Amino acid sequence: MGFKPVTVKDVAREAGVSPSTVSKILNQKDFGSPETRRRVMEAVEKLDYRVNAIARSLVTNYTDTIGLIIPDLFNPVFSIVAHAVEKATRAYGLRLLVGTTDRNAQVERDYVNLFVESKADGVIFYAALNPENILRIKRQNIPAVIVERPSHVPDTDIIGVDNHHGGKIITEHLLSQGRRVVGLIVGPPEGEVERERIAGYQAALIQAGIKPDPELMAVCDYTIESGFTAMENLLERRPDIDAIFVGCDIMAVGALRYLHVKGIKVPDDIAVGGYDNTLSQYTTPLLTTVAQPFDLLGEEAMRVLVDRIRKKRRMPYQQIRFTPELIVRESTAVMEKSLS
Amino acid sequence: MGFKPVTVKDVAREAGVSPSTVSKILNQKDFGSPETRRRVMEAVEKLDYRVNAIARSLVTNYTDTIGLIIPDLFNPVFSIVAHAVEKATRAYGLRLLVGTTDRNAQVERDYVNLFVESKADGVIFYAALNPENILRIKRQNIPAVIVERPSHVPDTDIIGVDNHHGGKIITEHLLSQGRRVVGLIVGPPEGEVERERIAGYQAALIQAGIKPDPELMAVCDYTIESGFTAMENLLERRPDIDAIFVGCDIMAVGALRYLHVKGIKVPDDIAVGGYDNTLSQYTTPLLTTVAQPFDLLGEEAMRVLVDRIRKKRRMPYQQIRFTPELIVRESTAVMEKSLS
DNA sequence: CATGATTTGGAAATCGTTTTCTCGAAGAAA
DNA sequence: TTTCTTCGAGAAAACGATTTCCAAATCATG
Numbered sequence: 184m185g186f187k188p189v190t191v192k193d194v195a196r197e198a199g200v201s202p203s204t205v206s207k208i209l210n211q212k213d214f215g216s217p218e219t220r221r222r223v224m225e226a227v228e229k230l231d232y233r234v235n236a237i238a239r240s241l242v243t244n245y246t247d248t249i250g251l252i253i254p255d256l257f258n259p260v261f262s263i264v265a266h267a268v269e270k271a272t273r274a275y276g277l278r279l280l281v282g283t284t285d286r287n288a289q290v291e292r293d294y295v296n297l298f299v300e301s302k303a304d305g306v307i308f309y310a311a312l313n314p315e316n317i318l319r320i321k322r323q324n325i326p327a328v329i330v331e332r333p334s335h336v337p338d339t340d341i342i343g344v345d346n347h348h349g350g351k352i353i354t355e356h357l358l359s360q361g362r363r364v365v366g367l368i369v370g371p372p373e374g375e376v377e378r379e380r381i382a383g384y385q386a387a388l389i390q391a392g393i394k395p396d397p398e399l400m401a402v403c404d405y406t407i408e409s410g411f412t413a414m415e416n417l418l419e420r421r422p423d424i425d426a427i428f429v430g431c432d433i434m435a436v437g438a439l440r441y442l443h444v445k446g447i448k449v450p451d452d453i454a455v456g457g458y459d460n461t462l463s464q465y466t467t468p469l470l471t472t473v474a475q476p477f478d479l480l481g482e483e484a485m486r487v488l489v490d491r492i493r494k495k496r497r498m499p500y501q502q503i504r505f506t507p508e509l510i511v512r513e514s515t516a517v518m519e520k521s522l523s
Numbered sequence: 524m525g526f527k528p529v530t531v532k533d534v535a536r537e538a539g540v541s542p543s544t545v546s547k548i549l550n551q552k553d554f555g556s557p558e559t560r561r562r563v564m565e566a567v568e569k570l571d572y573r574v575n576a577i578a579r580s581l582v583t584n585y586t587d588t589i590g591l592i593i594p595d596l597f598n599p600v601f602s603i604v605a606h607a608v609e610k611a612t613r614a615y616g617l618r619l620l621v622g623t624t625d626r627n628a629q630v631e632r633d634y635v636n637l638f639v640e641s642k643a644d645g646v647i648f649y650a651a652l653n654p655e656n657i658l659r660i661k662r663q664n665i666p667a668v669i670v671e672r673p674s675h676v677p678d679t680d681i682i683g684v685d686n687h688h689g690g691k692i693i694t695e696h697l698l699s700q701g702r703r704v705v706g707l708i709v710g711p712p713e714g715e716v717e718r719e720r721i722a723g724y725q726a727a728l729i730q731a732g733i734k735p736d737p738e739l740m741a742v743c744d745y746t747i748e749s750g751f752t753a754m755e756n757l758l759e760r761r762p763d764i765d766a767i768f769v770g771c772d773i774m775a776v777g778a779l780r781y782l783h784v785k786g787i788k789v790p791d792d793i794a795v796g797g798y799d800n801t802l803s804q805y806t807t808p809l810l811t812t813v814a815q816p817f818d819l820l821g822e823e824a825m826r827v828l829v830d831r832i833r834k835k836r837r838m839p840y841q842q843i844r845f846t847p848e849l850i851v852r853e854s855t856a857v858m859e860k861s862l863s
Numbered sequence: 864c865a866t867g868a869t870t871t872g873g874a875a876a877t878c879g880t881t882t883t884c885t886c887g888a889a890g891a892a893a
Numbered sequence: 894t895t896t897c898t899t900c901g902a903g904a905a906a907a908c909g910a911t912t913t914c915c916a917a918a919t920c921a922t923g
Contacts, residue, residue: 186664190909201873206911216871233663236640237580238909241878246577248620255606262602266595269623273630278637280588281621283609290613297618300576323573324526407804436805443807464747465776467783467807530879541903546881556901578879581908 189230197226209234240302248278249488250298250306252291252316255283258405258433259461260477264309264330267481275489277304288312292319299323305488310376326491328484332375334502340487341502342480346376349473349507350383353428353456356471356509358391360517362426362454365393367400368413368438369430380430380458399424403434410437418445426454426515432462432472439466439514454515468513475507529570537566549574580642588618589828590638590646592631592656595623598745598773599801600817604649604670607821615829617644628652632659639663645828650716666831668824672715674842680827681842682820686716689813689847690723693768693796696811696849698731700857702766702794705733707740708753708778709770720770720798739764743774750777758785766794766855772802775810779854794855808853815847 195202200219207214208223215223226232240246249272256262265281272279280303282294295316298306305326311317314336320327321339329341357365367384370377385395401417403409410429414437418424429435435457442449449455449468457463460474483503491498535542540559547554548563555563566572580586589612596602605621612619620643622634635656638646645666651657654676660667661679669681697705707724710717725735741757743749750769754777758764769775775797782789789795789808797803800814823843831838 188663188909191911192909202909203874203911204872207872210911214871219872233636233639235642235909237577237586237642238878239911240577241581241880241909242911244878256596256602256609257606259599259602262596262599262605265602265621266597266623269596269621270625273622273633278641279621281605281609281619282613283606285610293613296573299573301618302575302577323528439807462802462805465802465805467779528879531881532879542879543881543883543904544902547902550881554901559901575879578908579881581879581910582881584908 188235189232190235191232193230194223194226194232197230198222244302246278246302246304247276248280248301248303249485250280250282250294250301250303251309252282252284252294252298252306252311253309254286256281260431260459260475261309263461263477264481267478268307268485271482271485275485277489284312286312288316291316295319299325305492307484307488326488328488328491330480330484334375338500340491340500342484342487342505343503344475344480344505344507346379346507347383347386349458349475350380350428350430351387352383352507352509353458353471353473354384354387355390356511357426357428357454357456357515358387358393360426360450360454360515363393364421364424364426365399366417366421366424366427367430368403368410368417368427368434369400370405370434371402377430384428405431405433407433407437407440410434411441412437414438414441418447424453426456428456428458430458432457432459432470435470435472436462436466439470449514450516456515460510463510463512466514471512471515472510473507474510476505479505528575529572530575531572533570534563534566534572537570538562584642586618586642586644587616588620588641588643589825590620590622590634590641590643591649592622592624592634592638592646592651593649594626596621600771600799600815601649603801603817604821607818608647608825611822611825615825617829624652626652628656631656635659639665645832647824647828666828668828668831670820670824674715678840680831680840682824682827682845683843684815684820684845684847686719686847687723687726689798689815690720690768690770691727692723692847692849693798693811693813694724694727695730696851697766697768697794697796697855698727698733700766700790700794700855703733704761704764704766705739706757706761706764706767707770708743708750708757708767708774709740710745710774711742717770724768745771745773747773747777747780750774751781752777754778754781758787764793766796768796768798770798772797772799772810772812775812776802776806779806779810789854790856796855800850803850803852806854811852811855812850813847814850816845819845 191202191205195205205223208220251268253261253265256265269279284291291312306320307328308317309330314333317327317336327339329339331343334341354365369381372378372381388395398420401413403413429438435455439455447453457470457472460472463470463472487501531542531545535545545563548560591608593601593605596605609619624631631652646660647668648657649670650672654673657667657676667679669679671683674681694705709721712718728735738760741753743753769778775795779795787793797810797812800812803810803812827841
């Protein structure tokens, strides 16, 4: 009802000084005489005063708030990144506004508008849907950092992982284990990320003198079910497959499931390689996968963003690429035949 | 540099009216003549005007922002809830500030202060650490909703799941499959949630005429590794165990892993029941588990919170309990011996 | 002791909205 | 036509901080 939060005025009255003095003592390290400092601090303590960040922002033009736009929080890939970003904002003493788009460009746009209205100091886009939305933020003079595509937005810092390399090393690994007919289950190839991984996969095959065969590739979305059916379709088409590279651990779980149901042994009959290293410790057998440094991705995105916010001066735009790492586990042991 | 966002003044000038008129036309459904409405709307469109939410909040005393305090975003349990909460805030046209505590009470306190400063309209606590922090929010007249413990904060809406029932049904299920020596791996029993689940487990045993044996219980934190070692310790102590109830899917994965490594067959030798239904579709064998309606938890928390924010009038505090559901999968089939 | 330099702390403007409050004009009723 | 009501639109006062700007007080220096 008649609830009134404590304001700087109340503190001033309590300490017997003016509001401006209170503000200065609270914000400037070396303002005021020891005596007034003490009085003000005591008043603050006594009244349990907390600055009204809204009022402050209105005059300083800083909200100390970062916006994060991300497809969802359900897929471990995203929740790990979100967690890393959140930890980083905390370390920088900032707030984090989170928006998930559920892969809907209109929702993405709504969040962009919301963040503009909120006067966020900066925005991180993870797997942005529409580059236009990023430009919209930049047009409002709000710094933005892009994590993992799109990579063709001008004048923007971009953080990512070398997907070509990732696709290549996992495929090379499968080949090195004596496999020859390597299938590929991958997300929609319209995406940059997916295209790169496919290219890496193909490069590894060609390097080994094997011609990539479109018949060996199955497309699916990022669900367990689609991994299951993709594996099914692929094996119906090509029963001679002896290894499969699945472009995401979630889908790999679906593929493993199908193989398990059909009594096909992993890795004896078919070797399975995943991607992301998110679920690979939960599966049986443990999944060989390509680990992406998701936490680093989040940390770096924040670091670059904060740099851009604080150092107003023109700083060259950065494009940071991390190198993914192969983690070998049980699902891709050497083939029995090549052992004999 | 000389970047100036478009303000209500600019719109007013463009439309040839006063700022107050612009504000009223934008906010009150039926203000102004059709002619002025048109002029103002055109100006807004032309200048791509977006309200400054900061300035608005200062006068309206609403920020349209909700705070969420949650242990982390890494455990699927939390990320699913966070996702549900985020979706709900979006549906209500609100913003979401997210704070993860990493189970550190000091961090929780920092976030409470931050949310107070941010003038959040309301706060949702998931698995809060220190009740004092919740009281601190309420003392600032900010509505709070507690999800899953602590349940003893006065004058607060509380949303939760019936953990006693959950522990009971999974144990009953194990017993109904012919198991007799049912072990328990559970999180730190200081927690209310854990205590309730233990009580449910014990109730089921007693009901079946079995005396609960402390030796059959192992405590661990919420990691795969601790599930692994807990299973190990338990079996060393009591090799006669023929079923195990693990209080969290993540730890169940660790337990399954140990059994797999030791060549102990699930469910033939030991039946395994999990809790949460988060990873249970990823495991081999598929994990029987107790499903919690995490998305509902998030939705309801938001619904109750928004109610409390909008209807200022004194509304009785609610305590909502959902009933968890048993999901039977492969890891708890009927025992072989009882079949013969 | 006088002068200049520095420090201290207050008055007032400002940030961009929303919200009274008020006045004049238009419309309705008599 | 007159009077009463309603409605449209602007002026000005908030909201709660920060930030000039300035006067007074303090200090150092010759």
